[in-house]
Amino acid sequence: MPSRVSDADDVEVSFTYASYERETEASSLLPGDKSTRFLSNSSRSQKSKEESIKDGEKQLASKSRGVIIFVACLYMNLSCFGMVGVLGVVYVEFISAFQCLRSEAALVQSLYMGLSLAGGILFSIVVTKYDTGACVMIASALAGIALSCASLARNIGTVIALVGIVVGLFTSVNTLSSSIVINWTFVNNQKFALGILTLGATIGQTVMPYITNALIEEYSWNGCLLIMGALIYFNCIPCGLIIHYSKKYFYKQEKSNAHQRNSASFISFLTDSAFMVFIVSTFVFILLGPVEQWFVVDVAVLKGFGAKSGATLLSLNGIFGFVGRFLATALIKFYPKSRPELHMCYGFILWAIAHFSVVASPVYWGMFLAMVLRGCSTSIVIAFLPSLQLELRGTEQFPKTLAISYLVMGIGDIIGGYLGGYSVDVTGSYNLIFYIATVGMIYCGISMIVIFVIFRQRKRQYQNLP
Template structure:
């Protein structure tokens, strides 16, 4: 009889409408039996903080590479298309590598994978200082660095998704703030280091900052028994991400198309704003200021998005994303159309706020479309699409500058893709609504 009661405790705990009172002793026995540790606010905060630092030194560091990009052109006397490959490859593989590493992360745990990836990533960045040509920099920083940081980027999303249950969307949105913080502080730090020690000294210091992700991995490793989905990893891995059997599946495919078309050209400011500022005669330092302001405005956009998700945790993301994408397009247009420094500043303001909201809402959109069981692999697939187009677009953007002497075409293409992405989100919303009506009629 006692064994039967124990087997019934788990489903009862997951139902919010149950009126069964579980005593503290019974809950403690349940946690002990399942091998899990009770989550506390302090532990959740520590996990979120660790994951935010991992994002800061993965996707956040890609923006600082925009400052190094200008220096690589001068130091190696190379074409912009080749120098841009360093940043686009790093950022693209940060997204793309997750599809290859997601089974490993789920099987061996986010803690172990983070510690190994942080060590290898720091080592690749450190080795790059002995590069004798731009191709060695591409391999060390762009290829190996991007692959290593893809593990940290994915692990952070997975750990936060498994840790928070009541406010999961808000926690995922808060996680994206770390990228904006990296955009604020890292470009100025890299600029100061380049002035003092050159790009090699900047990479040496950055490798040490990347190695600081090791303690983050330790936090995740010793918190593995608190993860909500930890006991369901085997069953979750057998679920198909998409079967194309419902309107919601089709909506997910449309959203994947959005993740394919907008991120590459949408990153033109992060990649080229410093060089664009130099070409317009304002200097590298002025461009670095704009790059940092992109981070500040991006942080504000993420904060507003997080506040919205905190107040409205069940809010559907399709319509808010569709609206923000139109502002995203406007930001690209203003940056390239208004050639004055103040005009570029206004464009960066609009672009920063909008991309902050987009990055904040995107994980919630994936969670809404696929659910927590499919979330790790869904994020990996979405990041895969993002990474592919960013690798290609970075090289094409640099080629455009080599052939035309400017970035006008790249920014106008970014404007169009952002506007089209917003229209696709309207289609996603319609498909979701049709699916809900179909389900109601079936019931």
């Protein structure tokens, strides 16, 4: 018994299934003793990668090549999530220009955010099986054209169709590809590299509101969208070119080994209790978490602080999100065995406090401090999210895990944005949706504790095996 446990301690073990479930699936595929059979997907895939590289089957990227690939993916991440900040500012302009309901204007944001994530499930096979770089170049070009066409729109319906649906769908290719390429390239440091990648979103959320506000003042919202089509999407075409010429450095699961190494089917995702708890909490925090990104500018306007002050509040989310994610990724680097679900737990609780404070504060400085807290708390959750996804299902199933997670997130985004706008149309205030979001984040924090308990239980079952 002691020797079995010490052998398992030589690698980082994630208990992706309960022990009896793993034995049923793995025993027919993997020879050897139980200490080998009960290793997580993450542990086994890490070994197979290292063996493949040693045998010369794959070529590790040099440091310079790794930096180039990472910068390309970082810019894609920055632009995709930075567009959320753009729409957060333009949201007020849509209401004024088209004299539409807030729920209609919010639908632009919610559809964009939702489809930029959920759309990945439609393109995941193409992106992972064929030329990822070519997919990025095509999607970026089409998204840029659609956003440019939206600048000529004369009604909110056209904006919803072009920006919310078309741009959102093509953006999903870049959103999915950036994370997958990082996972393929940085064989020995996926968690740290994916954590650093999330810094792109905070940079985008920091600078884009200021740029958007300046462009609107100079060129109106029409000119703003036209310029953003080039800045955000056409500039991603060179990133796709870099990915295309770097594909020989990607470690992908080979077709010949797919059946043996990836024993879990889609059904196993549904029967994995930890994964299902994670998916439900993911839906809740995406459904309610982005309320500040959607509405804080309008909340500031309704409180009499003005649109510029609202844009400043929106940028605070990015500024302190950057600081928070930097610290969180440092934790991942120097304390790689710390439990991501526990960090996400206190992150969700702080996030709940921020939601409540944004609408409860009667003064601008109260909202200011609430957005500082919001940026820090969300950064903790987002930075550790890829680590938890890797822990739940392993590295070889990461693309599928990501696609399923993004699908659920996308559905939550679509519903959440419209729900928030509709609540304001009915009640005349944003208070209700922010208070509901507060309760939702508390629920998500509790869910992370549940996942931690499930992992601990699986570890005990593993250690008690004969």
